[in-house]
Amino acid sequence: MRTTHSTPRTLVRTVVAATGAVAVGLGLSACGGADEATPGVSEDTVTVGTHQPLTGPAAAGYSSISAATSAYFDYVNANGGVHGRTIEYLVKDDGYNPANTQTVVRELVQQDDVFAVLNGLGTPTHSSVLDFLNQNEVPDLFVSSGSTAWNDPESYPYTFGFNADYLVEGSALAQYASDEHPGEKVCMLGQDDDYGETLRAGAEIVLGADGLGAYETYETSNQDVTAQIGALQAAGCEVVMLATVNGFSALAVGTAAQMGFMPTWMASSAGGDYPTLVGFLGEDVAPQLLQGFVSVNYLPFSPDSEWVELFRQINEEYNDGASFDGNTVFGMGVGYAFTEALAKAGEDPTREALVEVLESGELVGNGIVPLTYSAENHAGYDAAGITLVDGGVQDFVGSTYRLEGETVTAVEPEQVALEGDGIPVE
Incomplete structure (x- = not known):
């Protein structure tokens, strides 16, 4: 797992784009044709990505969230992964700037070929990529914002909130x-x-x-x-x-x-x-x-919570003993919910199967109340303590x-x- 602005795959994609002008001219979408393999899924990995404010005005309050999610995925990977696949989490810095968000999310989808975008942070930032992600049928999961905009299944069928709005x-x-x-x-x-x-x-x-x-x-x-x-x-x-x-x-x-x-x-x-x-x-x-x-x-923050105890242990072992706070619990809670959805999506997950799992109502998360997703409701938690x-x-x-x-x-x-x-x- 890594925080990244570019990868070796970026260069590969650039070469492919240069030699594949005919295909581009035909207007193939970022999610590929029907006969292609599921983006972001290989025999041994599932790759997802996110945009986060690692720098800029929101960094001081929120930059530690993605590190906590990465630590949770490291814990899962160290214990066998999901259906034999490890989870690779690509974290890209958008500086809490919508223009940057558009750039890095396009990189994640078109160059890094992610399976899904997970927990993109911020209302103004994530709003700038809603149309792009849904037009390309990329699962847009657990947006890190309490805006009600993420709960609009008719307009944005691939987008799901997470926070109690x-x-x-x-x-x-x-x-x-x-x-x-x-x-x-x-x-x-x-x-x-x-x-x-x-x-x-x-x-x-x-x-x-x-x-x-x-x-x-x-x-x-x-x-x-x-x-x-x-x-x-x-x-x-x-x-x-x-x-x-x-x-x-x-x-x-x-x-x-x-x-x-x-x-x-x-x-x-x-x-x-x-x-x-x-x-x-x-x-x-x-x-x-x-x-x-x-x-x-809406998440388990009590000092005596069994979830908090587990997350503290993961934080010590896989997050270099970083400060433990609400961002840690939030980031790991997001990681847990995605892992739960991925496990339920089956041994050969597809983007469609992932969305179906969420809309089935089977996902519960780890909050003080269960998650509430359905085909008609793409909000996350509907109650707050x-x-x-x-x-x-x-x-x-x-x-x-x-x-x-x-x-x-x-x-x-x-x-x-x-x-x-x-x-x-x-």
């Missing part, structure tokens, strides 16, 4: 605020894009269209949120929901503390990972500033909320059990 997370946070902080003024700081607007829409399902006491937005290009925090303070906000990435969650909390503003903070999963926030704020002040910090999640930071430990507090239509209900978690040493078999 921002409507689910926003409604869960708002319901928890209503249940645990009744009568308090709830406000929001949101990213000035689909992320912020969708989390806001989720919150308004519970609070009503005028239920937020104030709503402020920020731009990722501006590392100063003093004006926004000042406006929330002046509005008398007692609970502030954050539709922010981790760096801006820390920036908001730190700025508010400097201004003497100490509301109850409630963040989406994309901006609420305690170890990552500690890295931004510093170990000296973070435990105090983040005491009582609320977030949502509430986590709370207490004494420097982030753990679930027992409240889990499911969104069905515009109805939010409290449900019991259904944590998927760890079986087979964490390697799915069929």
Whole structure:
């Protein structure tokens, strides 16, 4: 496994392209003709790829995700792979820039011949390649973003989300605020894009269209949120929901503390990972500033979880003992879900078989509730649990909320059990 921008196969493909102008002129798609072998599948390997922000504005919060996924695949490969094949994971840096995303994804499909694209990260970045991947019938699995755009089977039959979407997370946070902080003024700081607007829409399902006491937005290009925090303070906000990435969650909390503003903070999963926030704020002040910090999640983050124990072991052995945080659990959870799908796709997997497995509803993942895929539903998790930071430990507090239509209900978690040493078999 490797992080790569080019491979020896790139040169081979360049030569083939130069000598195959007639075939190109006939308009053959990237996924090949009916008589060709399945792209990315050989006798002993299955090759998948991804675009990730290894550099650029999102790197500090998310660059470790793909390393965790790679570590999980190394663990699977060391234990025999899937149906005798090892998984090769090509990770390409797009710098969180949609133009770069288009370039590297075309390389993955047209030059590296990947079987599928797995966990491409970011709403603006991945949106730029949706049409390309679906037109070329490339399985586009487990997009790393809570946008609702990935759940559109009619327009994008090859694309599947993974995260609990921002409507689910926003409604869960708002319901928890209503249940645990009744009568308090709830406000929001949101990213000035689909992320912020969708989390806001989720919150308004519970609070009503005028239920937020104030709503402020920020731009990722501006590392100063003093004006926004000042406006929330002046509005008398007692609970502030954050539709922010981790760096801006820390920036908001730190700025508010400097201004003497100490509301109850409630963040989406994309901006609420305690170890990552500690890295931004510093170990000296973070435990105090983040005491009582609320977030949502749908994966097994409890310190005593058997999944967390396994992932820690994999992280130590196959990820050079990198820092263990929410990104680690997320990256390995994605790897587990793909391995589960690949195992169920059979001994000679095809792209069509992979999609059929997901739409069959057989895939369960390893979350606090099972995955919910079907032919009509390409979203991932439909419920989110509430986590709370207490004494420097982030753990679930027992409240889990499911969104069905515009109805939010409290449900019991259904944590998927760890079986087979964490390697799915069929």
